[in-house]
Amino acid sequence: MKLKIAVIAGDGIGPEISAVGVDVTKAVCEKFGHEVEFVAALAGAAAIDACGDPFPEETFEICKSSDAVLFSAVGDPRFDNNPNAKVRPEQGLLAMRRKLGLFANIRPINVFGCLVDKSPLKKELVEKADFVCIRELTGGMYFGEKYQDNERAYDTNAYTRPEIERILKVAYEYAERRRGHLTVVDKANVLASSRLWRQIAQEMAPSHPNVVTDFMYVDNAAMRMIQEPTYFDVIVTENTFGDILTDEASVVSGSMGLLPSASIGELTPVFEPIHGSWPQAKGLNIANPLAQVLSAAMMFDYFNLKEEAELIRRAVNASLDAFVRTPDIQVAGKEAFSTSAVGEWIVNYVKA
Ligand code: IPM
Ligand code: MG
Numbered sequence: 001m002k003l004k005i006a007v008i009a010g011d012g013i014g015p016e017i018s019a020v021g022v023d024v025t026k027a028v029c030e031k032f033g034h035e036v037e038f039v040a041a042l043a044g045a046a047a048i049d050a051c052g053d054p055f056p057e058e059t060f061e062i063c064k065s066s067d068a069v070l071f072s073a074v075g076d077p078r079f080d081n082n083p084n085a086k087v088r089p090e091q092g093l094l095a096m097r098r099k100l101g102l103f104a105n106i107r108p109i110n111v112f113g114c115l116v117d118k119s120p121l122k123k124e125l126v127e128k129a130d131f132v133c134i135r136e137l138t139g140g141m142y143f144g145e146k147y148q149d150n151e152r153a154y155d156t157n158a159y160t161r162p163e164i165e166r167i168l169k170v171a172y173e174y175a176e177r178r179r180g181h182l183t184v185v186d187k188a189n190v191l192a193s194s195r196l197w198r199q200i201a202q203e204m205a206p207s208h209p210n211v212v213t214d215f216m217y218v219d220n221a222a223m224r225m226i227q228e229p230t231y232f233d234v235i236v237t238e239n240t241f242g243d244i245l246t247d248e249a250s251v252v253s254g255s256m257g258l259l260p261s262a263s264i265g266e267l268t269p270v271f272e273p274i275h276g277s278w279p280q281a282k283g284l285n286i287a288n289p290l291a292q293v294l295s296a297a298m299m300f301d302y303f304n305l306k307e308e309a310e311l312i313r314r315a316v317n318a319s320l321d322a323f324v325r326t327p328d329i330q331v332a333g334k335e336a337f338s339t340s341a342v343g344e345w346i347v348n349y350v351k352a
Pocket of ligand 2: 243244247
């Protein structure tokens with residue numbers, strides 16, 4: 001296969017984990033005889049510094065003409081806590097999602113056996129957890145009409161029928177391929193937008209007889225996720241609820257540094273870790289690159305290159321078993337490895 005991959009390293013720890021993601025992807029492509037070309041593109045604070053725009057037109061063009069985007073992280077403290085900042089790095093991420101039409105964000109949560117003790121939750125609660133959050137990514141409050149003056153501000157949580165139908169369709173496809181249990185998370189006791197989600201899900205449910213559909217209010221779902229994470233198989237929810245619940249879900253898995261995601265939709269798909277840019281660790285070579293590496297595995301899955309994806313997952317598991325781990329997940333008494341050292345180890349495993 002011939003692949004052109006846009007690489008958006010972004011800000012903070014982005015460039016360090018991006019380098020690992022690229023090296024691993026390159027090694028996998030060499031091993032399986034795929035021709036791969038990487039094209040670097042700017043977004044976030046890096047792009048604001050270069051040209052004043054967090055998602056420049058040139059980056060959009062590079063993304064559009066690529067088969068996939070390997071994205072790392074955006075965000076910079078220079079722009080945080082400054083309500084007057086006109087442009088923010090995060091706007092680059094949102095512009096990318098909107099312009100590429102990436103309406104479905106797939107965030108799988110599974111617990112690595114050897115890391116189960118890293119979760120602050122009890123081992124017996126989390127060890128069998130295995131679910132996927134399908135987060136709607138281009139609608140709701142993130143993109144609805146906004147207003148702000150000194151006295152009043154609002155964000156509109158708008159959803160249309162086609163937007164809801166297409167994300168539910170993705171969720172049903174996942175549920176059918178997995179354990180056949182779809183939980184629609186909403187706040188239908190209060191929000192009109194949620195009531196439309198629920199209505200449409202109820203309309204669609206009978207055409208998916210192999211899937212049990214249930215409904216859960218988001219407040220209850222937040223509680224259930226840490227009380228009984230094994231309850232869930234596939235969760236589908238709107239943009240804001242999905243943002244919040246997936247951070248919570250990362251606690252189940254033990255470390256945010258482990259969770260990959262895929263954003264798919266109309267144009268080029270994007271593969272990115274769910275964690276942010278961790279500015280405090282920038283340049284220290286300590287960030288965990290595994291979420292980025294596992295995002296690359298999701299990219300191979302997307303191309304239906306299953307063996308390639310599996311090899312990456314095996315390499316990640318082997319690195320964990322060999323205690324080749326960054327400080328966030330290293331065990332007491334063993335020396336932690338740097339970001340690049342973990343990357344090199346995984347690359348060598350792939351090549352072997
Ligand atoms: C995420 C992030 C983003 C979001 C931020 C950086 C804008 O938290 O991908 O979950 O809120 O969607
Ligand atoms: Mg988030």
